[in-house]
Amino acid sequence: MTRRDLFRPLDSIEPPDRWAEIEQRTAQAPGTFSSPRHLARTIGLIAASFAVTVGLVAMLVVAFRPARREAHPGDDSATPSAITNCPDVRSTPLVLRDDGFEVACLSAPAGERFDLRLENRDDGIPHNVSLAAVQDCDSFEGGSMVTCPEESVIAQTELQAGSVISIIEILPLQPGEYYFYCIAHPAEFGRLLVT
Amino acid sequence: MESTTEVAWGSLTLDEWERLYRAENPRIWRALVASYGDPEVAADAAAEAFVQAIGSATTIRDAASWIWKAAFKIAAGELQRRGTLDELKHQEVYEMADPELPRLIEALRQITPSQRMVVVLHDYADRPTEEISAILDMKLPTIHVHLSQGRKRLRDILGDTR
Numbered sequence: 001m002t003r004r005d006l007f008r009p010l011d012s013i014e015p016p017d018r019w020a021e022i023e024q025r026t027a028q029a030p031g032t033f034s035s036p037r038h039l040a041r042t043i044g045l046i047a048a049s050f051a052v053t054v055g056l057v058a059m060l061v062v063a064f065r066p067a068r069r070e071a072h073p074g075d076d077s078a079t080p081s082a083i084t085n086c087p088d089v090r091s092t093p094l095v096l097r098d099d100g101f102e103v104a105c106l107s108a109p110a111g112e113r114f115d116l117r118l119e120n121r122d123d124g125i126p127h128n129v130s131l132a133a134v135q136d137c138d139s140f141e142g143g144s145m146v147t148c149p150e151e152s153v154i155a156q157t158e159l160q161a162g163s164v165i166s167i168i169e170i171l172p173l174q175p176g177e178y179y180f181y182c183i184a185h186p187a188e189f190g191r192l193l194v195t
Numbered sequence: 196m197e198s199t200t201e202v203a204w205g206s207l208t209l210d211e212w213e214r215l216y217r218a219e220n221p222r223i224w225r226a227l228v229a230s231y232g233d234p235e236v237a238a239d240a241a242a243e244a245f246v247q248a249i250g251s252a253t254t255i256r257d258a259a260s261w262i263w264k265a266a267f268k269i270a271a272g273e274l275q276r277r278g279t280l281d282e283l284k285h286q287e288v289y290e291m292a293d294p295e296l297p298r299l300i301e302a303l304r305q306i307t308p309s310q311r312m313v314v315v316l317h318d319y320a321d322r323p324t325e326e327i328s329a330i331l332d333m334k335l336p337t338i339h340v341h342l343s344q345g346r347k348r349l350r351d352i353l354g355d356t357r
Contacts, residue, residue, distance in 0.1 A: 006349070007229070007319040012293035015224035015234075018242040019216050023209070026249045126243065126269050150329055158332075159265065160272030184247045184265065 086193050090114050094129055094180065096162070096188065097121040101180070105191045110175040116155070120162035127182045130156035131170065131192065134177040145186040146179050159184055207252060216245055219259050223266050226320045229303055230312045231270050240270035263322060264330045267312075302352040309333070310345030317342055 086105035094117060095102040108114055118129040136152035139145070154173070157166035173194045181189035207215070220241055227237035244266035248258055255261045303311050312331055316322045324342070328335050 003318040003346070006353070007299070007315070009293035009296035009299050010225045010229055010319060012296060013225060013228065013234075015221055015241070016238050018220075018238060019213055022216065022242055022245045022249070023213075025246050126247070126265075126272060128268075156332075158272055158275075159268035161269070161276065164272075164276065184251065186251055 086191075089116060089192065093117040093119050093165075095119045095121060096127045096129075096182065099125070099185060100188055101190045103190060105193060106180070107193045107195065108170070108173065110194045111172045113172055114170050115167050116157075116170050116180070118157050118166045118168075120160065120164050120166070122162040124161050126159045126161045126184055127188070128157045128159040128166070128184065129168075129180050130183050131178055131180050134179055134191070137179050146181050146189040147186050148179060148181065154178070156183065207258070212245075212249055215258060215262075219262060220245070222320055223263060226315050227266060227270050229300070229315045229319065230267070230308075231274055232300070232304075233270075233274065236270050236273050240266045240273065243269050260326055263316075263320070263326065267316075267330045298353070302349055305352050306345050306348045307341075310341045310348065313338055313341040314345040314349060318346070 086107040087103060089106040089108045092103065092106060094106065096118065099122060116129065116131070118127070120127045130148070131154045132148035132152040133154070137146050137148035155168050155170050157168050160166065175194050178192040178194060179189050180192050223241045223244070224234075224237050227240060228234050231237065241262075244262045247265055248255060248262045251261075252258070303315070306314070309331070313327055313333075316327045316330065317324065322330070324335060324338050327333075328338050331338070333341070
């Protein structure tokens with residue numbers, strides 16, 4: 001009996017067809033499908049989002065320029081010195097609510113172990129937190145999204161639906177900048193400054 | 196069995212996503228059922244993984260691999276939340292299945308959860324060991340140990356000496 005034969009009985013059961021549900025749920029979050037039936041709405045929403053973003057950014061630049069840089073840690077142009085007042089990770093939990101981290105940055109001591117505490121407050125929505133060095137990751141969409149290759153991940157919690165609290169121990173890190181991010185949602189990220 | 200779909204980075208059309216779903220979902224679901232024993236959680240986890248993959252489409256280099264990983268993590272998270280992780284149960288879904296299926300499930304129930312998931316993912320689902328390592332957050336040597344021990348134990352239980 002081959003290894004495959006051993007599991008052949010499994011092929012006699014069929015899963016429920018959930019495609020209609022998947023299609024409906026993803027259609028409610030435009031910008032994903034590139035088929036004609038979604039394309040027009042996607043383009044419209046992108047244009048509207050762009051206009052709103054440009055307006056907001058212009059207002060923020062004029063009124064709160066220093067604050068804006070802190071609020072957008074994923075901005076490619078941000079330098080280490082541009083991010084300040086980051087709470088200490090040892091006393092500040094990483095709270096995820098309404099599909100976003102509540103803090104844009106955290107700080108941690110170099111060369112010391114510490115715990116990273118994730119509080120996923122999004123009921124029923126799976127989130128996790130992963131950690132990777134900024135230089136190992138790609139930032140795109142104007143710095144609004146981040147993706148890091150799996151081999152660069154230093155530590156990560158399980159992807160779990162909220163509400164749930166996860167704690168992982170981080171081994172001593174070299175000084176530098178690291179992204180903390182959710183593997184399921186590339187727009188959910190922030191920076192950990194290790195000094 | 197060869198992996199049926201490898202999707203490169205980039206946007207897929209709705210039809211392509213549906214083809215990927217039709218190609219991968221049955222094996223993902225069966226592997227989840229064999230690993231965790233709960234058909235409903237398996238179906239929910241597989242569907243949620245596809246929804247999240249489509250939502251993150253532009254950042255995923257290998258959609259099939261990403262979905263396998265997400266589905267297993269979502270299912271484990273849900274069962275952990277319910278406090279029923281590692282409880283492989285018989286379910287009514289097997290009643291109309293191959294008569295050998297209950298015997299296989301019973302044998303899977305008797306090996307450790309780690310051995311079970313590694314053997315199912317490797318020998319049934321044909322996932323590479325590097326991917327299994329990422330799915331289960333285990334180091335590669337550990338995967339090989341579980342695979343070897345799980346296979347031997349499974350064959351002993353099923354009385355297969357070939």
